[in-house]
Amino acid sequence: MGQRQGHVWGKGRQFSFDTGWRSSLKRGKRNPMAERPVECSQCKKAIKTIYKEIVDGTPLCFEMCAACPVLEQKLHGSPSQMKHPQIGLCCESCRTPIEAIKMGHTLGCKECYAVFADLLVDELIARKKLPKRTKKTKPLHSGRSPQQSQHILPINQLSTLHEALNDALKKENYEQAAWLRDQIKAITEKAGHGKN
């Protein structure tokens, strides 16, 4: 049960790949009905590879990301056989393995942040979950700390309106500019009445 049977795919391999998956997806050939960004069947990253295999006579097809640990395991055997310096690393506190982090799974405890710090930063950058300018130069966290003030500066509605007005004038959209001027006037007058 569960043993893989031999099957010829291309040049006599048991499995096959199609790394052109992403480009064909863009053209909409593979999955024209897709409603969400297509994700790896094992983790939550974008698909780059199709992996096909025959298990107990049943053809299986997985759509996977480029660096999926499950794909790596399917190709090179169990994690211990893989040539990766960090293989086997896991959080001592909650036993979350490094593979889980690579697959985009949730963390198990606060210690995971210390154990996988560098990997987490790489993963966040790869998943575009970090703003560009903070990648190297700035500290990662720029929000408040537990002891800091909770106040935020008031949001300035007028600056947004002025920005939109300038945009409209640049585009010579005078009707919209006039409408925006009315809005600015209304807010300014309202603020003036408030002060009086």
Added chain:
Amino acid sequence: MEKTELPPFLFSRSRWDESENPVWPLSTFILQRNLSSRLFPQKMDQAELIKTQIQVQEIVLKHVDSGHLLPSETLSPLDKEFLFEHFFCADSFQNAGKGQAFVIDPTANFLAQLNIYDHLHLQCIDNQGAWEQSWQVLSKLEGALSTTLDFAYCPKFGYLTADPSRSGTALTASAYLHLPALNRTGQLKEWLDKNKEDSVTVRGLQGIPDDFIGDFLVLSNAFTLGLSEETIFHTLHNAASKLSLAEKAQRAQLKKEAPLELKDQVSRAYGLVMHSYQLHIKEALDALSLLQLGLDLGWITGITHQRLTHLFFHCRRAHLAFAFQEKTLDPNDLARKRAEFLRSHSTKIQIAI
């Protein structure tokens, strides 16, 4: 219908009904926190979950005025879906069970999720465009809780969440915008392409990018780590304000031009709402959205924006099931009930094209 554990005030108060801005009827704010001394909820066994729930709920109930505890195991799937719809939650908690709970308050404006994805999610809805005040409420509560609960924090990653992409400020703000004029004239996608902002994500009401059901668009901050709370608020508010202004300008243009295609769409929507016997959710929301636009353009009379917004949010599955005391959520039954609900609440609507 089975007995519900949800308190009556949740059914009598709908925050979106009170909104005076039909283009931007509401915003939501979520703060995620975890206890420093415990494993995150996904790694806990049930005994630990229960222990944590008791510890957190005790402190939360102490600081939330007249807070109402809803243990997850006492809620039916329909109750959970009602909560999910009411608070515009992004992630489902249909599988929540023992050791997980919710706390709400009588304003029907605040929701705390205990042990669902993190130990604590604090969420509030704003329908008055008063972001500073909403943030003050949320951060004041978080500050009060942190005097007793030690929240997981490190200087590098900020507040630590189970999903590392939500760490840092662990703050998610979302602005719900109703943009029928831009969407129906095909200008929305063009506008979004031109004004693309990396730090803001765009999705439809059902979480799907590019599928703006009911012409609703949800803007949220893309990053929680790497930006301060202020930057998150200002960037998102700025983007939502610009879109809102573009929508208003487009409506002014449509009022002047009164294009035949749009008049036709609004008239059809009127017919659908007034005379249908079966309406699926997408049809209903799209039709109500067009009526909102028609009302603003002076083509529809006999109803207010608030009333239409009420119908819009109350014809969703769980709200509808509760309104009709339905036990099941069978799509065909609900489609019939939805049509009945809309017919009975829109008898005074008149078309003035």
